[in-house]
Amino acid sequence: MSAIGGMQTAGGGPAAAAAAAGAAHGAPGGPPPAPAATAATTAMAASEALSARFGLAGRKALVTGGSRGIGRAIAEALCAAGARVYIVARRGPETGEAVEEMRARGFDVQGSAADLSDREECAALMEKVKAAFDGELHILVANAGVNAQAPTLSYGEGDYRRIVGLNQESTYVLCQLAHPLLAAGARGAGAGAGSSDSGAGGGGSSGSARSACIVFISSVAGGPLAGRSGSLYAMSKAAINQLAKSLACEWARDGIRVNSVAPWVTLTEMGKQNLTNPALLEGLLARTPMGRLAEPEDVAGVAAFLCSPAAAYVTGQTLAVDGGYSVAGYW
Numbered sequence: 001m002s003a004i005g006g007m008q009t010a011g012g013g014p015a016a017a018a019a020a021a022g023a024a025h026g027a028p029g030g031p032p033p034a035p036a037a038t039a040a041t042t043a044m045a046a047s048e049a050l051s052a053r054f055g056l057a058g059r060k061a062l063v064t065g066g067s068r069g070i071g072r073a074i075a076e077a078l079c080a081a082g083a084r085v086y087i088v089a090r091r092g093p094e095t096g097e098a099v100e101e102m103r104a105r106g107f108d109v110q111g112s113a114a115d116l117s118d119r120e121e122c123a124a125l126m127e128k129v130k131a132a133f134d135g136e137l138h139i140l141v142a143n144a145g146v147n148a149q150a151p152t153l154s155y156g157e158g159d160y161r162r163i164v165g166l167n168q169e170s171t172y173v174l175c176q177l178a179h180p181l182l183a184a185g186a187r188g189a190g191a192g193a194g195s196s197d198s199g200a201g202g203g204g205s206s207g208s209a210r211s212a213c214i215v216f217i218s219s220v221a222g223g224p225l226a227g228r229s230g231s232l233y234a235m236s237k238a239a240i241n242q243l244a245k246s247l248a249c250e251w252a253r254d255g256i257r258v259n260s261v262a263p264w265v266t267l268t269e270m271g272k273q274n275l276t277n278p279a280l281l282e283g284l285l286a287r288t289p290m291g292r293l294a295e296p297e298d299v300a301g302v303a304a305f306l307c308s309p310a311a312a313y314v315t316g317q318t319l320a321v322d323g324g325y326s327v328a329g330y331w
C-alpha cells in the first residue's frame with residue numbers, strides 16, 4: 001500500500017476481497033475465527049475492493065494547465081488516487097513550482113512548459129510524455145483553456161485564434177497526438193507495462209475496467225443554455241463536448257473512453273474575473289440552487305471519478321458540475 005493518499009491499494013480488487021472474505025471464514029478444519037476479527041477482516045477487504053474500484057494506482061496521466069486552478073486540483077486528485085502525473089502550462093517557473101510543491105507532498109509528478117496553442121509545441125510535449133512514461137499513457141485531461149467574455153461584434157481575429165485555437169483546436173490536436181500512447185496504455189503495451197499496475201483487468205478491450213481515457217474540461221457555457229456574451233468561448237466548449245461523443249464512438253474499440261466535464265463558475269484565477277462586480281456575483285449565486293460557486297476540488301473529484309475503473313462503462317458524456325445551475329427553472 002502506498003503512503004500517498006488514502007485511495008491507493010496494492011493489488012486489491014474483487015478477487016482479493018473474495019480471498020480475504022474466504023479467509024475470514026477460517027481454514028477448513030481450523031478453529032473458527034473470533035466474530036470481531038471476522039468483521040474487521042471483511043470490512044478491510046471491502047474497503048480495499050472499493051479503493052481498487054476508485055483508485056488509479058500505476059496509471060500515467062497528462063494534465064494540461066496543471067500549474068494552477070482546476071488543472072492543479074485535478075493533478076493533485078489523480079496523484080492522491082495513486083497516478084503518476086505529468087503537468088504542462090506555458091509559464092516554466094510556475095509549472096516548476098507546482099511540480100515541487102506536489103512532490104513535497106509525496107506525489108509522483110513531473111512537468112514542463114509549452115504553449116499548447118502551437119501545434120509544434122504540442123508535438124514536442126507528447127514526445128516528452130512518451131519518454132517520461134515509457135511509451136504509454138492512460139489518462140489525458142485536456143484542461144488548459146482561456147476565456148474573454150465580450151459581445152460578438154467586439155471580437156477580432158486575434159481573439160478567435162486565441163480562444164478557439166487553445167480551447168478547441170489544441171484539444172483536438174492533443175487527442176490526435178496522444179492516441180498512440182493511450183492505445184498502448186489501454187493494451188498495457190508500453191515499455192514500462194510490466195512494472196505498472198495492470199492487475200485489475202489489463203488489456204485494451206472496450207469493456208476493460210483498465211481502459212485508457214480522455215477527459216475534457218469544458219464548461220456549462222457549451223450549452224444547452226446560452227448567454228448574451230462570450231460566443232467564442234461557448235462555441236469552443238460546445239465543440240469539445242461533441243468531440244467527446246465522436247471520439248467515444250470512434251476510439252472505444254481502442255480501449256479509450258472520452259468524456260467531458262462542464263463546470264459552472266469556479267473560484268480560480270479565471271473564474272474570479274467574473275466576481276469583481278458585486279451585482280454580478282449576486283446574480284450568479286441567485287441562479288445557482290446550491291447557493292455557492294464551484295471550488296476547483298468540486299471539478300477535480302468528478303474528473304478523477306471519470307478516470308477511475310468505477311467509470312469503466314461511461315463514455316461520450318458531458319457531466320455538469322454546477323450546483324444545479326443547468327437544471328434550474330424559473331420557479
Ligand SMILES: NC(=O)c1ccc[n+]([C@@H]2O[C@H](COP(=O)([O-])OP(=O)(O)OC[C@H]3O[C@@H](n4cnc5c(N)ncnc54)[C@H](OP(=O)(O)O)[C@@H]3O)[C@@H](O)[C@H]2O)c1
Pocket residue numbers: 064065066067068069070071088089090091092094114115116117143144145146147166217218219220262263264265266267268269270271272
Ligand atoms: N474557472 C471557471 O469559472 C471555469 C468554469 C468553467 C470551465 N472552466 C474551464 O476550466 C479550465 C481551467 O480553467 P481555470 O479556471 O483553472 O483557469 P486558470 O486558473 O486560468 O488556469 C489555466 C491553466 O491553463 C494554463 N494555460 C493557459 N493557456 C495555456 C496555453 N496556451 N498553453 C498551455 N497552458 C496554458 C495556465 O498556465 P499558464 O498561464 O502558465 O499557461 C494554467 O495552468 C479551462 O478550460 C476553463 O475554460 C473554468
